[in-house]
Amino acid sequence: MLPRRLNLAQVLDDTVQRHPTNEAFVCNGTRDTWATLDDKVWRTAAVLWKLGIRKGDHVGIMLGNSIQWLQAFFACARIGAVTVPVNTRFRTEELRFCLSQADIKALVMADEFLGIDFSALLQEVEPAVSTRLPGANLPRLEHVLVVHSSSKEIPAGAQDFAALVAAAAAADLDAVRTRHTPAAPDDILLIQYTSGTTSFPKGVMLSHDNMLSNAAAVAERMGVRPDDRYFSIRPFFHVAGTTLSVLVSLTAGCCLLTLPRFDVAETLRILDQEKCTLTSGNDTIFLMLMAHETFDPARLHLRGGWAAAGPEVMQKIHDVMRVPGLCNAYGLSEASPNVVFSSWNDPLALRVAGLALPHAGTQVRVVDPESGIALPPDNPGEIQVKGWNVMRGYYNMPDNTAKTFTDDGWLKTGDLGVLNQEGRLRIVGRLKDMLRVGGENVAPSEVEGLLLTHDAIELAQIVGVPDPRLGEVPAAFIVLKSGHHCTEDELIAWCKPRIANFKVPRYVRIVDDFNAIGMTGSSKVQKNKLRAHAITVLGLEGR
Structure with a gap:
């Protein structure tokens, strides 16, 4: 097992030294050895350093699985900055909350991914990206670096990630190599936003030691060898992607293969x-x-x-x-x-x-x-x-x-x-009231909170119901306000642009109240009875 009490940069240095010419990463047509990956990491670190990113600063990454994701993540670790993975399925309200609550200073993002225009999405959250940052909505966000893949122009307040990395000069590289302050093992490496029982996700603070020790322990149990070729489709914006994919590969020195989707x-x-x-x-x-x-x-x-x-x-x-x-x-x-x-x-x-x-x-x-x-x-x-x-x-x-x-x-x-x-x-x-939709955590209270912002909705309850492909999916039971009208299809359509697609209710049923379904003595809906009711009325028995 990897000795504990190291930082990511030390582990990367050791792996590069031991396996410089071995393949390290394969994704979507790109192939990198540990040596070529490390060169890209240093150049990315030089870019971040020149922009003023220092130890303890928070850098968001809103990309699909890619070499650029690894460059940004490892580069942040090299200079002691904290990576904040941003779920690529986030919509406006979720993105606004994450960027603001995490105090993100720089954001590395795709211009578009999976048909979503991230540039337009960010401009909804912070209009100043269209002109000049920082802006009023996200005053801490100073830099947006765009991984450009489409014909659309990069917003005026953002910069081209690839161009900046390509232009990194020898002086920039020398500056970051000689002047940065290394992270300590107990320093925060990553803040992982995870759905919980509150209205919005919580940022889990994980240290270098947390994640590297976990990865090394897992690699040992898996029996990973340097000559292994490890394919993992786990998104890098989850710890199953960072710790159990990226860092398992790093600590063992094997090749990681993945896909953007x-x-x-x-x-x-x-x-x-x-x-x-x-x-x-x-x-x-x-x-x-x-x-x-x-x-x-x-x-x-x-x-x-x-x-x-x-x-x-x-x-x-x-x-x-x-x-x-x-x-x-x-x-x-x-x-x-x-x-x-x-x-x-x-x-x-x-x-x-x-x-x-x-x-x-x-x-x-x-x-x-x-x-x-x-x-x-x-x-x-x-x-x-x-x-x-x-x-x-x-x-x-x-x-x-x-x-x-x-x-x-x-x-x-x-x-x-x-x-x-x-x-x-x-x-x-x-035990906790959480749905698991195709590997994604969904907090019912988060979806309920969104539904309650709709003008026509009085009460909203979310339960998970069986699905043959995803395991379970959200089902919404709605009580409308007196004098208001809204169809079930209209409510689903209303949710789609506002929250990630896996959180959007698959089924919506409008009810007069929940009394006949089951209420507790403190006037709370009994979720176990509501779920059983949902399975029956939706005809999902036996799934």
Whole structure:
């Protein structure tokens, strides 16, 4: 395992020194060795330094998986700046909240991605990008660097990322190499915005040590070697992309392969032609791969990787995809993210059942959700975590941070699990009111809060209902204000430009009230009864 107490720049230096000519990254037609990647990182760091980005400054990255994402992330780490990944599915209100709450000083962004005009989106949030930054809406945002891929002009208040990197002079490189202040292991490397039970996401602060130690521990359990070719479609704006993809590759020195967006046929082609030996994903991703018309296990070269999946899917990956050493994983952003991880050589029955051990130096306990008392083995309760993988708190949210920890310092995950006699953890479900839509977390309260801004809506409740492809999708139950009218299709259309597509309700039903469905004594809707009602009225039984 990688020794702890390092910063990312030190690990990158070591990997470049050990494997300079090995392929490091393959994506969308680009190929880089560790040496050529490091050169791009230094040039990007020189650009940021010249713009005035210093240790502790916050830099947002709003890009699909790409070499530019890695350049910006590693460059920030080199000069001690903090990366803030921005979800590429964010819409106006989410983007405004993230850029403002995170105090972002510079933003590296695509001009467009997945059909979304990011330049136009940013101009809605901060009109000054059309003229000159900073502006009134985001006074801390001083620089926008655009990765230009379309025929549209870059906003007048922004700059061309590629042109700046290409123009980095020797003096700029010398300045950043000699004058920057290295990050300490406990300095914040990244702020990960994750959906929670509040109206908007919370910024999870993760240190260099948090993420690098987590990546090294996972790489050891996966059995990653420098000659491995690791394909991961996990978005880099998630910690499953940064820690469990990018940093696993970095700490092990292997090649990481990815795509800007998940395409089943293209993924299968890459797995075959690039002779990928490792991969990762959730149950939805693996099921889509196995169901595709071009799927042929004889053309795969996979020996392992990891999945966040249930027993049925884990067994199917072993039997149908013929991946012998696949590991099971559980985690959350607040734990960098991994909490428990199978070992590649654990007995298959343990890996399929999701029975995995915590990493060395970390602790897991299961407690009674009401009393907080630790439970004996084989009893389900809330999973709590302690150790070097636990976050430093939520950025500028001390009250939320305090509520997430117990008085004796354990992270409350809000997830339900069982510890067996050997200390292996099995995930049972979720205690917290959270939806999981195709691998994306959706807080019902966030969508409910948006719906309540509609002029016609009196009450709104969101529950998850089964979906064969995404696992579950949001369903909205709405009470309209007296004298107002709005159709269900109109409400769905109203949501689409305002929130990420995976948060938009798949189903909307307008009801007179929730009394017949189920209310608590304190006049709250009983979500378990509402979900059962939704499954019935939507005809989703058996899914």
